[in-house]
Amino acid sequence: MRAVYVEKPHSFEVKDMPDPRPGPDEVLVRVKACSFCGSDIHLIEGKMPGVVYPLIPGHEWTGEVVSAGERVDEFAPGDRVATESHAGCGRCRNCVRGFYTICENYGRRPIHRQVGMTTNGGFSQFCAVPVKLLHRLPDAMSFTAGTLMTTAGTAVVGLERCGVETGDRVLVYGAGAVGLLTMQFARFLGAGEVCIVDTVASRLETAKKLGAEITVHAGVEELDTVLSERGWKGGPDLTVEAAGVPALQAECIRRVRRGGRVLLLGITGGEEPPAPLNRLSLDQITIYGIRGEGDFSVERAIRAYESGRIDSAPINTHTFPLEEFRHGFEVFGGKKDDAIKVVLEC
Ligand SMILES: [Zn+2]
Ligand SMILES: [Zn+2]
Numbered sequence: 001m002r003a004v005y006v007e008k009p010h011s012f013e014v015k016d017m018p019d020p021r022p023g024p025d026e027v028l029v030r031v032k033a034c035s036f037c038g039s040d041i042h043l044i045e046g047k048m049p050g051v052v053y054p055l056i057p058g059h060e061w062t063g064e065v066v067s068a069g070e071r072v073d074e075f076a077p078g079d080r081v082a083t084e085s086h087a088g089c090g091r092c093r094n095c096v097r098g099f100y101t102i103c104e105n106y107g108r109r110p111i112h113r114q115v116g117m118t119t120n121g122g123f124s125q126f127c128a129v130p131v132k133l134l135h136r137l138p139d140a141m142s143f144t145a146g147t148l149m150t151t152a153g154t155a156v157v158g159l160e161r162c163g164v165e166t167g168d169r170v171l172v173y174g175a176g177a178v179g180l181l182t183m184q185f186a187r188f189l190g191a192g193e194v195c196i197v198d199t200v201a202s203r204l205e206t207a208k209k210l211g212a213e214i215t216v217h218a219g220v221e222e223l224d225t226v227l228s229e230r231g232w233k234g235g236p237d238l239t240v241e242a243a244g245v246p247a248l249q250a251e252c253i254r255r256v257r258r259g260g261r262v263l264l265l266g267i268t269g270g271e272e273p274p275a276p277l278n279r280l281s282l283d284q285i286t287i288y289g290i291r292g293e294g295d296f297s298v299e300r301a302i303r304a305y306e307s308g309r310i311d312s313a314p315i316n317t318h319t320f321p322l323e324e325f326r327h328g329f330e331v332f333g334g335k336k337d338d339a340i341k342v343v344l345e346c
Contacts, residue, residue, distance in 0.1 A: 002323070004057060005017060006044065012044065025072060027067075029127050030063050031058075032345065033063075033319075034121075035060040035342065036343075037059065037151070039059075042267065043057050044057075048267075059085035059115055060085075061346075063143070063346075074134075082134070082141075082146040082298065082302065083115070085133070086294065087100075115129055137302075147316070147341075148315060149298050153300075154178060154297075155184075157295050170194045171227075172196045172242055173241050173242060174242035177315050177340055177341045180314075180340070185304065188310065193214060194211075195230075200338075201217055203338075235256055238256070239260070249268070253279055253280075261286050262286070320344055329342075
């Protein structure tokens with residue numbers, strides 16, 4: 001099969017590799033589409049903690065079942081599937097409670113695997129994964145749209161965990177895929193108004209198309225002015241960091257109203273921001289952090305998508321063939337040509 005082989009940080013190529021064989025609890029999938037994620041950039045640059053090189057990256061992908069291991073009866077050849085990437089050990093206290101993305105045995109093979117991070121992922125023609133990672137793709141959902149369900153699962157589990165309340169005013173930093181999905185799911189879950197902030201004007205246009213009540217062009221518009229004009233006295237009820245920028249994590253704590261909640265979804269690649277932690281006790285602020293999906297949230301994201309109230313089309317801006325991995329990586333990483341999500345057809 002053809003696959004993207006990352007030998008070590010900064011060193012990768014598309015090449016022939018042996019086809020994977022599914023184990024007894026695994027499913028062999030013919031990958032159809034695989035999307036770039038911000039953490040793939042960290043992986044290529046050697047800044048993603050826990051990555052085991054060499055490997056085939058890719059953890060947001062969809063495909064068609066080719067064959068299944070002897071203990072799998074959930075899927076049959078031809079089934080269309082979406083995936084999540086964290087195959088927790090299933091027996092540590094976090095896994096048992098549904099938080100398998102923070103498995104206590106992370107990286108301990110073979111009992112734990114994160115597909116595309118510690119074992120081979122979806123930037124390839126075939127991938128063999130534990131059956132518990134797969135979700136059935138609805139007929140109406142394209143393989144490309146399905147690649148967003150992993151990210152959607154992150155938004156869903158994060159918002160559920162910090163509890164969106166009816167009429168909440170939600171401030172989201174970052175109008176990339178995570179931010180745009182978080183904005184939509186916050187509204188889906190009952191938020192009153194969502195304000196989304198970004199430095200890229202075209203992304204804010206997309207946010208408006210997808211239903212954002214307020215957009216703020218950072219560096220051009222003054223956030224305080226816009227929010228006070230909208231009557232957001234005291235600040236947002238919930239602030240969300242969805243850009244993976246350390247300074248914005250601190251900004252989320254600074255901006256939220258007294259008694260509010262902060263949700264950190266972005267993965268920052270290591271730096272620690274100076275954060276105003278005194279507000280946590282003084283103003284009784286609660287911070288929630290979420291790593292990836294978890295708690296079977298990808299399944300709920302797919303169902304919400306089926307309601308027709310979540311849209312992925314404007315987020316998947318670019319598609320290239322697998323052979324053009326390097327080009328896709330540059331377009332995605334450089335946000336070239338108004339790119340948000342870049343998908344490779346495998
Ligand atoms: Zn991701
Ligand atoms: Zn575990």
